[in-house]
Structure formats: C-alpha cells, structure tokens
Amino acid sequence: MRYWWVNQNQTYRHEVEGGYLWSPKRKANGHSNPFYDFMREVKPGDVIFSFANTQIRAIGVAQSYAYEAPKPIEFGEAGAYWDKIGWRIDVRFQPLRLPARPSEHMSRLARYLPVKYAPLRPNGSGLQSVYLTMVPEDFAAELIDILGAEAHSLVNAIRLSATDSGHDTSAIGLVQWEEHELHRVQSDTTMTSTDRLAIVMARRGQGLFKQRVNRIEKACRITGVDRLEHLVASHCKPWRDATNEERLDGENGLLLTPSIDHLFDRGFISFEGNGRLIVSPVAHEESLSRMGIDTRSPQTVGRFSNAQQVYLEFHQENVLLKSRYLET
DNA sequence: CCACGCGCTGG
DNA sequence: CCAGCGCGTGG
Numbered sequence: 001m002r003y004w005w006v007n008q009n010q011t012y013r014h015e016v017e018g019g020y021l022w023s024p025k026r027k028a029n030g031h032s033n034p035f036y037d038f039m040r041e042v043k044p045g046d047v048i049f050s051f052a053n054t055q056i057r058a059i060g061v062a063q064s065y066a067y068e069a070p071k072p073i074e075f076g077e078a079g080a081y082w083d084k085i086g087w088r089i090d091v092r093f094q095p096l097r098l099p100a101r102p103s104e105h106m107s108r109l110a111r112y113l114p115v116k117y118a119p120l121r122p123n124g125s126g127l128q129s130v131y132l133t134m135v136p137e138d139f140a141a142e143l144i145d146i147l148g149a150e151a152h153s154l155v156n157a158i159r160l161s162a163t164d165s166g167h168d169t170s171a172i173g174l175v176q177w178e179e180h181e182l183h184r185v186q187s188d189t190t191m192t193s194t195d196r197l198a199i200v201m202a203r204r205g206q207g208l209f210k211q212r213v214n215r216i217e218k219a220c221r222i223t224g225v226d227r228l229e230h231l232v233a234s235h236c237k238p239w240r241d242a243t244n245e246e247r248l249d250g251e252n253g254l255l256l257t258p259s260i261d262h263l264f265d266r267g268f269i270s271f272e273g274n275g276r277l278i279v280s281p282v283a284h285e286e287s288l289s290r291m292g293i294d295t296r297s298p299q300t301v302g303r304f305s306n307a308q309q310v311y312l313e314f315h316q317e318n319v320l321l322k323s324r325y326l327e328t
Numbered sequence: 329c330c331a332c333g334c335g336c337t338g339g
Numbered sequence: 340c341c342a343g344c345g346c347g348t349g350g
Contacts, residue, residue: 004343007344007345008344009344009345009346010344011344012344015344023344027339027341027342027343028342028343029341029342031339031341031342033338033339033342033343034337034338035343035344051344052344053345054345054346077345079344082344095345115335116337116338117338117350118337121335121336121337124337125335125336125345125346126345126346127335127336127337127343127345128335128336128337128343128344128345129336129337129338129343129344129345130337130343130344130345131344132344132345157335202342240344318340
C-alpha cells in the first residue's frame with residue numbers, strides 16, 4: 001500500500017463527489033508529465049490525500065488501477081486545455097470533518113519531503129506543476145497525525161482491509177470507454193458492414209484479425225499452446241487506441257492463452273523487442289507464477305519483427321503499469 | 329466570484 | 340527554453 005498526494009484546486013468537488021481521479025495523459029504540448037504518469041502507478045487499496053485551497057480536505061482509497069477514460073463533462077471550463085482523453089482511477093473519498101493546512105505544520109513535515117516530486121515546498125506552499133505525486137510513508141504518517149483521530153481510524157481501517165483480499169474493479173471503466181469507440185465503429189457509414197464486423201470482432205481478438213496474427217504468430221509466446229481454439233489475438237497497441245487499419249494489422253497482435261492475454265491486455269506484463277519478458281512491479285507475483293509465468297529469472301520468448309516492435313513500444317509506454325519508484 | 333501574474337519545478 | 344490541478348492580489 002502506498003500514499004499519494006493529489007492537487008485538486010480546480011476539480012476537487014467533481015472528483016471527490018464523483019469518486020475518481022482524472023488526469024490528461026500528456027501536457028498540452030504533447031510532452032509527458034511525470035505527475036500524470038504517476039496515475040498508472042496507483043494500485044487498488046492505495047491511500048490518497050486530497051489537497052485543495054491550501055488544505056487537505058479528504059482522504060481516498062483507490063478502487064482500481066488507472067484506465068483510459070474521457071475527460072469528465074462535469075469539469076466544464078476547469079482544465080479546458082486538457083486533452084479529451086486521459087487516465088481515470090476509481091476512488092472512494094471520505095471528506096474530512098476537520099481539514100488541516102499543511103503549511104501550518106512544516107516544522108513537522110519538512111524533513112520528510114522527498115527531494116524530487118515533492119508535493120510542497122519547504123515553506124509549505126504547493127506547486128502548480130504537481131497533479132498526482134507519491135509521498136513517503138513517514139511523511140504520510142506525520143500528516144495523518146496532524147489530521148487527527150478521524151484520519152487515523154480511516155487509514156487504519158484501510159490498512160486492515162488491504163490485507164484481506166482484492167479490490168479490482170477497473171475492468172468496468174475500461175469497458176465503458178471501449179463501448180464509446182465500439183459505437184463509433186458501428187455507426188460509421190463510410191465503411192461496409194463486412195469491414196465494420198471485422199473491426200468489431202478484432203476487439204475480442206477473433207475473426208480476420210486473428211487470422212492475420214496467425215500468419216505471423218503460431219503459438220502463445222508464454223505457454224506454447226498452439227491450438228487456435230485456446231488462443232486469443234491480443235492487441236499490442238490496444239483496440240481502443242488504434243486506427244481501424246491498426247486494429248486489423250496482424251503485426252499488432254500476439255496469440256495468447258486467456259490468462260496471459262489478461263495479463264498483457266491489462267499491462268501486468270509486456271515484452272521488449274528482443275523478446276525479453278517485462279513484469280510490472282504492481283503485479284502480484286504469486287498469481288503470475290500460478291498463471292505459468294516465472295518471475296524469478298529473466299524470461300525470453302523469442303525476438304519480434306520490426307513492425308511488431310513498434311506496436312510493442314506503444315504497449316510498454318501506454319499500457320504497462322510501471323513504477324518509477326521500483327526502478328533503479 | 330474571476331483573471332492576472334509571480335513563483336518555482338521538472339523535462 | 341516551455342508548461343503546469345498553486346497562490347496571493349485586485350477587481
């Protein structure tokens with residue numbers, strides 16, 4: 001379980017009442033922004049401190065991993081320059097009956113501020129450049145102490161339930177966004193109904209797309225299963241992000257057995273161009289091992305073609321659940 | 329309430 | 340250099 005800080009001056013009301021976090025994927029000029037990238041490092045059960053108008057006003061618990069979602073319409077003019085598509089995380093927020101102002105407690109907090117990606121300056125002032133950022137455990141402990149009894153019991157309850165069992169509800173949001181794209185394809189009268197059907201079937205890794213992938217890939221790269229009835233054609237560049245051409249491009253697919261397809265589709269694993277398996281640091285190792293993936297020693301599954309590598313790079317950058325803090 | 333500009337951080 | 344979910348100020 002980790003602790004996060006979110007600046008919500010512009011969207012506090014919508015995000016807390018709506019029960020979510022939302023960020024663009026990139027800055028307006030197209031460059032990446034670490035404070036948006038952090039969205040993909042959040043795990044269900046993580047604790048989120050909500051900061052708005054110089055105060056910590058709410059504490060939240062993540063209920064999902066980040067998934068792609070349109071900008072909430074309720075934002076209105078707030079963040080008008082943000083892109084229409086971004087990352088969303090379901091969060092259960094609890095507004096605090098007694099908000100606290102961190103700037104009044106810097107004598108206790110300052111020593112725990114990280115050198116990089118800190119949510120506050122040493123004088124307690126916030127930073128415009130920050131959206132979401134991780135806070136160290138000792139900083140969080142101090143902050144919880146400052147917030148008082150309500151925060152204490154809240155976070156204790158979260159800690160207890162975190163050790164119980166799963167919270168994974170993120171598939172719901174993904175489906176919601178894909179529905180939107182699906183509807184667009186189905187109502188696109190510039191294509192024949194055959195083309196539309198092929199594109200719709202490609203979403204489930206079946207039909208023409210699967211045939212095309214099968215010309216390049218003969219078996220699941222992890223399990224070695226080669227019977228088509230047990231294989232799904234999984235997109236490297238996800239169906240929802242791809243053009244219609246890319247949705248049907250055989251180089252954009254891998255044949256995988258269902259549980260491996262799930263891990264790849266949801267970003268728990270990815271592959272390098274040379275075939276090396278990448279395991280996300282947020283993945284549950286024992287589950288992976290039970291699904292047939294050896295997480296102890298490095299695995300390779302065979303080199304990929306140049307065209308496949310381009311799609312796999314997209315997967316690594318946009319689907320894989322990364323963790324900056326677990327890299328060295 | 330909103331708009332502006334001053335800061336500073338990170339790429 | 341540029342861009343960013345802050346902050347105080349002034350209307």
